Amino acid sequence: MADHPDVEPYASGLLEVGDGNHVHWETSGNPYGTPALLVHGGPGSGCVPGMRRPFDPQRYRIIAFDQRGCGRSTPHASDAAVDISTNTTHHLIADMELLRERLGVDRWLLVGWSWGTTLSLAYAERHPDRVTALALTAVTTTGPAEVEWITRDVGRLFPEAWSRFRDQLPEADRTGSLVDGYARLLADPDPRVRDKAARDWCEWEASHVDVDGTQPPPVRYADPAYRMCFARLVTHYWRHAAWLPDGDLLRNVGRIAHLPAVLIHGRRDLSCPSEIPWQLAQRWPAATLHLVPGVGHSSGGVMTDHLVDFLDGVSRRT
Numbered sequence: 001m002a003d004h005p006d007v008e009p010y011a012s013g014l015l016e017v018g019d020g021n022h023v024h025w026e027t028s029g030n031p032y033g034t035p036a037l038l039v040h041g042g043p044g045s046g047c048v049p050g051m052r053r054p055f056d057p058q059r060y061r062i063i064a065f066d067q068r069g070c071g072r073s074t075p076h077a078s079d080a081a082v083d084i085s086t087n088t089t090h091h092l093i094a095d096m097e098l099l100r101e102r103l104g105v106d107r108w109l110l111v112g113w114s115w116g117t118t119l120s121l122a123y124a125e126r127h128p129d130r131v132t133a134l135a136l137t138a139v140t141t142t143g144p145a146e147v148e149w150i151t152r153d154v155g156r157l158f159p160e161a162w163s164r165f166r167d168q169l170p171e172a173d174r175t176g177s178l179v180d181g182y183a184r185l186l187a188d189p190d191p192r193v194r195d196k197a198a199r200d201w202c203e204w205e206a207s208h209v210d211v212d213g214t215q216p217p218p219v220r221y222a223d224p225a226y227r228m229c230f231a232r233l234v235t236h237y238w239r240h241a242a243w244l245p246d247g248d249l250l251r252n253v254g255r256i257a258h259l260p261a262v263l264i265h266g267r268r269d270l271s272c273p274s275e276i277p278w279q280l281a282q283r284w285p286a287a288t289l290h291l292v293p294g295v296g297h298s299s300g301g302v303m304t305d306h307l308v309d310f311l312d313g314v315s316r317r318t
Contacts, residue, residue, distance in 0.1 A: 003053035003304060009064075014074070015102055017095045019086040024072035025065040025099055029057035034132075034318045035105045036311075037096070038064040039123075041114030041138075044233030045220075046071025051113075054307045059315035063108070065099055067092055067119075070229050077232045078225040080187070080194060084232060089242045093123045100130060109314060111135045111307075113299050114272070115234075118142040118242055118249070121280075124259065125252045132318070134261040134287075135310050137299050138269060139277035141249045142242040146272065151178045151238070154208050154270055161207035168200040183235040186228075195224060198231040205234075208271050209297045253283045261287035262310040264303050266295030 012026035029052075036055060040047045047064040055062050068087045069077035077084055100108065109132045112120035117136040124131045140146055155162025166174050173181030185197035206217040220226045261284060263277040274291055281289035290306045299307075 003308060004056050006049060006053055007057040007062075015065075015095075015099055017068070017091075017098055019091070020075065021068050021086070021095075022074045023065055023068060023095050023099065024074075025063065025103075027061060027063050027103065028052055029055060029060045029062040031061055033057075033059050033061040034315055035061045035063060035103075035108035037100075037108050037110050038062065039110055039112035039116035039120045040064075040067065040071075041112075041116045042070065042230060042233060043067060043115050043237045044070040044077065044230040045115075046073075054111075054304055054311055056312060056315055060311070063099070063103065063105070065096075068095060069233055076225070076229060078229040080191070080228075084236050087233065087236065088240070089119065089122055089237070089244060092119055093126055096123055097127065097130075106130075107132045109133045109135070109311075111311070112137070114138045114140060114297070115142065115237070118244075121249045121253075121256075122242070122244060124256045125249065128255050128259065131256065131259055133259055133314050134256070135264075135307055136261065136277070137264045137303055137307060138272055138297050139263050139265050139280065140272040141276055141280075142237065142244070143246055143249075144241045145246075146276065147179060147238045147241060149273065150208065150271055157270060158207050161204060165200060165204035165207075168197070177239065179235050179239040182231070183239055186232050186235060194228065198224075198227040201231040201235070202227050205230075250279055250283065253280055257284050258286055260314065262306060263287055263289045264306045265289070265291055266298055266303065267291045267293050268295060269297045271297040 007028045009026035009028045014022040017023050038051050046066045052062050066073040075082045107130050110120040117139045118141055169181040182201055188194050202221045265274050265277040281287050292302050
């Protein structure tokens, strides 16, 4: 199964959301089609054109937005002077509601990847009456155990890369929260210290995502502004476990258990263990779980085939 043809946005803008922030949004596809919101990963990755490809542009009104502080939203978190204290999961949920109202959408389908699955779940459980369905790929809930796994425990599988990652921190920070240690380096007054911390953080991210050790780092990691934005926002969200009580998203899945959903996850995803989507699926009667053999923390290939199949099915029923 192939992706659908790409289309260019027919409208875009900056939405003022408060605290001095403006969120970039764009719409493409059919202005009268089924509304679908793209919820990108990271936090801090921003949207890319390829995220539109799983949608039939004749059937969907495809809405993309860059979450606070990243992508084309302003101010940009790559600037160390930008305050990110008002950049939290709860602020992002409020931003999504403002965008829904701004675009005149009553209910929309949420399509999230990686961190975007956490945000999609949090939004849907807060506003179940505003969601028609969910399509979640590389599923995570950003709980404390997941953060500990991705920053420390999975290091047993990548000992060389993890040792480099840990040893970039001052010795006093190596036994506690590595996320806190990196957040301190990323806030250092010396720009050289900040830049090195962002490089080291992104190098570790690339290591555990590449389960076979054969893929080059993502091209975007070569951009100093992207690296800094990504590292600042990821550490900011992870050190606070996304400002959600531990296990909250799993406990409250009953609020959305009636909504159609697909959970697509690589069986070999070492960044986000597959027990998370499995646990969600056990409490979500309307959800279909696909654990894809031989795939890691990815969104392409068979993963995309499952997503396209679900989205095509939803559009035919609406």
